[in-house]
Amino acid sequence: MSYETIEFSITEGVAVLTLNRPDSLNSFNTQMHAEVRSALKEVKKDSSVRCLLLTGNGRGFCAGQDLSDRNVAPGAEAPNLGESIEKNYSPLLRTIRSLEMPVICAVNGVAAGAGANIAFACDIVLAAKSASFIQAFCKIGLVPDCGGTWSLPRLVGPARAMALSMLGDKVSAEQAEQWGMIWKSVENESLMDEALSMAKHFATQPTKGLALIKRAIQASATNTFDEQLDLERDLQTLAGRTEDYREGVAAFMEKRQPAFKGQ
Numbered sequence: 001m002s003y004e005t006i007e008f009s010i011t012e013g014v015a016v017l018t019l020n021r022p023d024s025l026n027s028f029n030t031q032m033h034a035e036v037r038s039a040l041k042e043v044k045k046d047s048s049v050r051c052l053l054l055t056g057n058g059r060g061f062c063a064g065q066d067l068s069d070r071n072v073a074p075g076a077e078a079p080n081l082g083e084s085i086e087k088n089y090s091p092l093l094r095t096i097r098s099l100e101m102p103v104i105c106a107v108n109g110v111a112a113g114a115g116a117n118i119a120f121a122c123d124i125v126l127a128a129k130s131a132s133f134i135q136a137f138c139k140i141g142l143v144p145d146c147g148g149t150w151s152l153p154r155l156v157g158p159a160r161a162m163a164l165s166m167l168g169d170k171v172s173a174e175q176a177e178q179w180g181m182i183w184k185s186v187e188n189e190s191l192m193d194e195a196l197s198m199a200k201h202f203a204t205q206p207t208k209g210l211a212l213i214k215r216a217i218q219a220s221a222t223n224t225f226d227e228q229l230d231l232e233r234d235l236q237t238l239a240g241r242t243e244d245y246r247e248g249v250a251a252f253m254e255k256r257q258p259a260f261k262g263q
């Protein structure tokens with residue numbers, strides 16, 4: 001399928017999805033939502049894909065919703081934002097979180113509104129030093145969405161989450177790394193090299209095991225310690241039945257590199 005608002009490729013187990021509306025800092029319009037949805041469907045369908053890398057073209061990662069689609073004439077009916085979230089944003093966030101493989105986000109520039117919270121939903125976030133994160137919602141009278149009110153307090157604690165959400169201050173990539181909002185900030189020029197190298201690494205790793213790790217870490221946000229112990233038992237049962245576990249142990253015993261197949 002050919003795309004206009006994104007670029008999408010699958011090479012050697014790595015799917016790269018690049019938001020591509022640079023003139024509006026890759027803000028989401030209806031077409032981009034549909035194309036992202038379609039690309040993610042391909043990722044889920046193609047069993048050769050073992051890692052997804054999400055990034056943006058131009059000087060921004062994503063500025064959230066395209067506000068030119070929300071500029072209503074005085075007296076005209078208000079847009080139904082709940083409907084937009086239900087149809088477009090929430091399914092996207094659910095897909096990223098439930099995808100059974102690592103999802104890396106390479107934040108190449110400003111990530112504002114939904115753009116910031118989409119990044120925070122990814123499993124590992126690398127950001128260029130020139131990138132930044134803004135909970136821009138409060139500046140236009142909105143509430144953080146795309147899971148921001150869930151992920152931010154867990155990432156930075158309630159005090160910082162509240163202030164960032166109410167002030168809409170810009171957080172630099174380096175500050176985001178120091179606060180534990182993201183994995184790492186890197187030099188601008190090396191962002192894509194580092195992100196691709198990590199993605200290629202993941203594409204050679206035990207994909208099912210990594211997917212189970214993802215499930216366990218996510219569940220810990222709401223589980224008690226006891227529930228988490230039970231979950232670890234259940235997930236380890238599944239991991240222990242994979243071909244890759246068998247291969248990992250055999251390779252260790254034979255003192256050779258494992259050849260994981262993602263099965």
Ligand code: T3D
Nearest residue numbers: 023024025027063064065066067068081084112113114136
């Ligand atoms: O509506 C629903 O469906 C509900 C869901 C909502 C989710 C949301 O994401 S709501 C939040 C929407 N996003 C924002 O409020 C952010 C708006 N953008 C900004 O505040 C700033 O652009 C940035 C802080 C992100 C970057 O600032 P700066 O100075 O680096 O760039 P700029 O000059 O403002 O933007 C560059 C261009 O991109 C500019 O166009 P121009 O003048 O060159 O033709 C600007 O209008 C355009 N742009 C940036 N963000 C958006 C946008 N165009 C449409 N929608 C945008 N969100």
